[in-house]
Amino acid sequence: MTATPSPAGHRSAGIPEFPMPRAAQCPFDPPPALREKQQEGPLTRVRLWDGSTHWLVTRYAEQRALLADPRVSADITRPGYPSPAASRSNTIGFILMDDPEHARQRRMVTAPFTIKRVEALRPAVQKIVDDLIDELLAGPKPVDLVEAFALPVPSLVICALLGVPYADHAFFQENSKTIINRDATVEQRTAAHGRLSAYLDGLVAEKLARPADDLLSRLAERVGAGELTRLEAARMGVLLLIAGHETTANMIALGTLALLEHPGQLAALRESDDPKLVAGAVEELLRYLHITHSGRRRVATDDIEIAGQVVRAGEGLILANDIGNRDPAAFPDPDRLDIHRDARHHVAFGFGVHQCLGQSLARMELQVVYGTLYRRIPTLRLAAALDDIPFKHDGSVYGVYELPVTW
Amino acid sequence: MNVHLDQDKCVASGQCVMAAPDVFDQRDEDGIAVLLTSAPSTEDAEGVRHAATVCPALAIHLTEATAED
Structure with a gap:
């Protein structure tokens, strides 16, 4: 087997292309074609941009089983991996590696994300949120909630945690946007990633000279001790910086839009002062919106029998967790947003050894945000028609580019 | 109920601590889960079962109680 893309020949005729488009009138729902595939069976075939065909896994149980299976690899350099773009080199870091190297590197950055450390940050995050809402209320309206609130909250938090100057936010947000744009060319993405790597490399060098109480300084220590190269440390910094602000920002803006479109749910959330209800609403919105909508990519390293099929060694797997989170076998009435349901077993953060390491920070x-914004601005409403909201159909992470709101 | 935790498998998601804080904790240095008790109280049993369900690394194994437990 070679890594050369095979042309879409007769073998792949009639096999649908992935990713699939969402229905225009249902911006919160996964693509209808994914639902059809889920009803067809747990494992079906799909075709990628390069004509290669892979297994599409659409049901919750099989997704969990495969993502936790040690015979399933996340190594993008392995032949058969369903690559989202022509480049098959791993510039991203340990999320595209297997154990034991993946575990070795991951464990170097998990300390600030323990439940205890994250809870200790809660008052500081509350202050960031309160201050930004004060500014919103004192400023002009309508306002773009993405620019004025959804992006600044997680950017400020991850900058403090990593030790990145927030003053550089325009630079790193712009480059992050290019890296996660599905329509950006490989050249554009590589260039943006190069700029961010160089920037983080400079910061790691500064932390080597003048360590501070932040995660980049801890990584710099590892570089000093010979456990990591400067390049590896810089790439980890890029990964955490992007993952730390893009995903949460999208959940804030898209979550707000979803709640504005479900006023009963929004009212229930706003009128309750039970932290458990707010926490439950967060889990339900993570499940319902599932913003990482480009499928988790893996390749089998051994033959795997699952759901009456055999996935052969070397075959690619695309695990569409967005439709897995809408599997009626795991979530009754799955297309209904219901902040009162128990959704904690969702797979919005993935499953298996690669599950999101920043999940407790994202949750907090x-x-x-959900426990403060709608209470402090109870008359918050859209300042545009839903049809005019620009959704990130072209993003590897889903969300909205802008969210004009007023009150 | 008896709880067994495989720390080599643990990926520090912290979900067991959220589900059953009296049974699980995390190491400060890397977030790897720590078992506080292998014999949780009846009140903690439901949380422990949930922890085992959501553990992304399948690192929590339960042996259900016999009749006299």
């Missing part, structure tokens, strides 16, 4: 930030 969203709990503070």
